[in-house]
Amino acid sequence: VINNFEDLLNKVRGKEAKTIAIAAPEDIETISLVKKAIEAELAQFILVGDEAKTRQLVAEANLDDKFIRFLHKSDHYEAAQTAVEMVIEKSANVIMKGKLHTATFLKAVLNKEKGLNAGKLISQITVCEKVDRPGLLMFTDCAMNISPTLDEKKQIIENAVELGIKLGYEKPKVAALSAVEVVNPAMPDTLDAAALSKMADRGQIKAAVVDGPFAMDNAISPAAAKQKKIAGEVAGNADIVLVPNLQVGNTIHKILPIMGRVKVSAAVMGAKAPIVLTSRADSVETNLLAIALASYIS
Amino acid sequence: VINNFEDLLNKVRGKEAKTIAIAAPEDIETISLVKKAIEAELAQFILVGDEAKTRQLVAEANLDDKFIRFLHKSDHYEAAQTAVEMVIEKSANVIMKGKLHTATFLKAVLNKEKGLNAGKLISQITVCEKVDRPGLLMFTDCAMNISPTLDEKKQIIENAVELGIKLGYEKPKVAALSAVEVVNPAMPDTLDAAALSKMADRGQIKAAVVDGPFAMDNAISPAAAKQKKIAGEVAGNADIVLVPNLQVGNTIHKILPIMGRVKVSAAVMGAKAPIVLTSRADSVETNLLAIALASYIS
Numbered sequence: 001v002i003n004n005f006e007d008l009l010n011k012v013r014g015k016e017a018k019t020i021a022i023a024a025p026e027d028i029e030t031i032s033l034v035k036k037a038i039e040a041e042l043a044q045f046i047l048v049g050d051e052a053k054t055r056q057l058v059a060e061a062n063l064d065d066k067f068i069r070f071l072h073k074s075d076h077y078e079a080a081q082t083a084v085e086m087v088i089e090k091s092a093n094v095i096m097k098g099k100l101h102t103a104t105f106l107k108a109v110l111n112k113e114k115g116l117n118a119g120k121l122i123s124q125i126t127v128c129e130k131v132d133r134p135g136l137l138m139f140t141d142c143a144m145n146i147s148p149t150l151d152e153k154k155q156i157i158e159n160a161v162e163l164g165i166k167l168g169y170e171k172p173k174v175a176a177l178s179a180v181e182v183v184n185p186a187m188p189d190t191l192d193a194a195a196l197s198k199m200a201d202r203g204q205i206k207a208a209v210v211d212g213p214f215a216m217d218n219a220i221s222p223a224a225a226k227q228k229k230i231a232g233e234v235a236g237n238a239d240i241v242l243v244p245n246l247q248v249g250n251t252i253h254k255i256l257p258i259m260g261r262v263k264v265s266a267a268v269m270g271a272k273a274p275i276v277l278t279s280r281a282d283s284v285e286t287n288l289l290a291i292a293l294a295s296y297i298s
Numbered sequence: 299v300i301n302n303f304e305d306l307l308n309k310v311r312g313k314e315a316k317t318i319a320i321a322a323p324e325d326i327e328t329i330s331l332v333k334k335a336i337e338a339e340l341a342q343f344i345l346v347g348d349e350a351k352t353r354q355l356v357a358e359a360n361l362d363d364k365f366i367r368f369l370h371k372s373d374h375y376e377a378a379q380t381a382v383e384m385v386i387e388k389s390a391n392v393i394m395k396g397k398l399h400t401a402t403f404l405k406a407v408l409n410k411e412k413g414l415n416a417g418k419l420i421s422q423i424t425v426c427e428k429v430d431r432p433g434l435l436m437f438t439d440c441a442m443n444i445s446p447t448l449d450e451k452k453q454i455i456e457n458a459v460e461l462g463i464k465l466g467y468e469k470p471k472v473a474a475l476s477a478v479e480v481v482n483p484a485m486p487d488t489l490d491a492a493a494l495s496k497m498a499d500r501g502q503i504k505a506a507v508v509d510g511p512f513a514m515d516n517a518i519s520p521a522a523a524k525q526k527k528i529a530g531e532v533a534g535n536a537d538i539v540l541v542p543n544l545q546v547g548n549t550i551h552k553i554l555p556i557m558g559r560v561k562v563s564a565a566v567m568g569a570k571a572p573i574v575l576t577s578r579a580d581s582v583e584t585n586l587l588a589i590a591l592a593s594y595i596s
Contacts, residue, residue: 131557146477146484179444179548186444189545216552217579224556224579247487247546250477254514255550258522259429260558281515281522 001168002296003134005263009292013041017067018295020276021046021083021092023108024076024100026053028061029280033287035063040288043295046092048083050074076100080108084115087273093298096276096291109271121145121155122270124277125163125240126253127293128262130220136167136265137220138240142249143266143277150192153242154205157196159269160240161208166297174200175219175238176212177248181230183213189244196242209234212242257283265289267297274298299466300594301432303561307590311339315365316593318574319344319381319390321406322374322398324351326359327578331585333361338586341365341593344390346381348372374398378406382413385571391596394574394589407569419443419453420568422575423461423538424551425591426560428518434465435518436538440547441564441575448490451540452503455494457567458538459506464595472498473517473536474510475546479528481511487542494540507532510540555581563587565595572596 002008025031025047031054034045044067047054051072058065071086073079080100086092095116097105110117124143127136140160141148148156157174164172176193183190193212200210211234217224218235225236243249256262264286268275274294278287300306323329323345329352332343342365345352349370356363369384371377378398384390393414395403408415422441425434438458439446446454455472462470474491481488491510498508509532515522516533523534541547554560562584566573572592576585 128557177545177549179544187544215579216549217556220553221556224552227578243549244545246477246485247475247542248549251475251514251541251546251549252553254522255518255554256557258515258519259426259554259560262557280525281513 001134002136004129004136005265005289008136008289008296009040009042012292012295017041017044018093018298019044019046019091020094020096020291020294021048021086022096022098023080023083023105024049024098026050026057027099028057030098030278031057031061031063033278033284033291034068035061036284036288037291038063038067042288042292043094044068046071046083046086048073048079048086049098076104077108080105081114084108084111087116094274094276094294096294097278102277109275116271116273118270118272120270121152121159122268122275123156123159125160125267125269126249127265127267128256135169135239137238138164139243139249139252140240141246142243142253143246144268146246148245150195153192153196154199155270157205157208157210157240157242160242161205163267163269163297164239165207169239172208172239173234173237174208174210174240174242175214175234176210176242177216177219178213178244179215181214181218181228189213192244208240211235214238216241254281257286263289265293267293299432300434302427302434303563303587306434306587306594307338307340310590310593315339315342316391316596317342317344317389318392318394318589318592319346319384320394320396321378321381321403322347322396324348324355325397326355328396328576329355329359329361331576331582331589332366333359334582334586335589336361336365340586340590341392343367344369344381344384346371346377346384347396374402375406378403379412382406382409385414392572392574392592394592395576400575407573414569414571416568416570418568419450419457420566420573421454421457423458423565423567424547425563425565426554433467433537435536436462437541437547437550438538439544440541440551441544442566444544446543448493451490451494452497453568455503455506455508455538455540458540459503461565461567461595462537463505467537470506470537471532471535472506472508472538472540473512473532474508474540475514475517476511476542477513479512479516479526487511490542506538509533512536514539552579555584561587563591565591
């Protein structure tokens, strides 16, 4: 199991460098991130975009281009398409968004014929270190799905379970979150949580233990679970927290670094290869940890 | 303005001790909290409950009863009613819940004839220290209202603004939270946020600046607001964050102490006097800070 982010970084550095294809990398933040990732030995890169502009930024950043390959596509959609092709033909292991619009990027990535579409829901997972014990803790979905249906929540869990297994959990423990730990008809997400628990019991969700509803404290704090007398292996010990909606997920992703100075990484799962969707709202540290995570799991 | 919790505690200690009436205090956690509050010079107490049992617990806790008055009411609802009477006849400044059920307690507190009902919505506010600058930051509602309507959100804001003014903000800055900072018809809370902003512009919400929608980062981080180019005095500088629903609020209240080791206090506003609704799920520190806050604002 990956114990913490230091462990993740060490394990990525110790392996042969993976290749990340970036669509439209021609902006200073992206090139600066590429430089830091190369210096930290997290990956090598194929930069698919406006080649002249990209080369100029690489030169200005004093970035040794030994670990970089350039491909010229000035149109954003074509750049994303070409980056996808790099992954399909196994020249790259991971695809990453540069300065183009997320919608344009995902349109190329999720194209059903030429893209990385695996016929599954795409979802995001925020990752941080567990408190007081080894292991990484996942919250999902904190970025992509606004109000997932029950079936979408199942798929969001499955994507996170796939990540959890890659991070070393044999059978990840999934807590379905609400504001309370009891089933309450006035709170539909408590009903979804109960249904998801039973779906895992019946083998409809595989390779995971799912329980819920939980409030946040009794999902991730053993003391809080004990105090509320909630039994079971998930209570207080969740590896994955399924949030009920994007408002909760986005709040978690944003509040932890600001109010708690908590280190955060993120992954986008459900496609044929890991997707790195860096955001300017995220810190450089978060974006670097997202690159490390994608390198590790690819 | 109250700069931080240390400042709050000092200011409470410096004033004449306020009196808190506790309904049904006859359990060990409550008496232990009373002891800590008296030792910290945060308040004096009227303990309304099973007197023999309460006196025994007070003796066992080696608690000097100089700052305690006992009133015997073994029935929980009657104990709550008597605690309410203490506040109405001004023998007490604050009412606090002991070991009785929250529903029983609130039924007595909010009784329209004999209670502390002010004809307003009752709402909870989670309070913590701002990061990198002085002042207390409020999140509301994190405990009581599950899915507030637009009108209820207005009242939740008004209750928090009342608290904010007592904490020294002349005209509190209120950020209406969603997962995004743009109005999106697929996310009804962004529409509520826009409506609430305009209600404040038109004087329908008084003594506050309200803006929204915001994502958490651009509500409370000046750097994030600047990076997203969101103008206005609230952006990045909110004193009060209105959360869209209880799932978000409860998550904030629970995750900050666990993941970020952030100190948290809480208040319940909307009645004729401050209500302290301590929870066993909260730490002793949180419950003590809630007592300090209620003492300060009463």
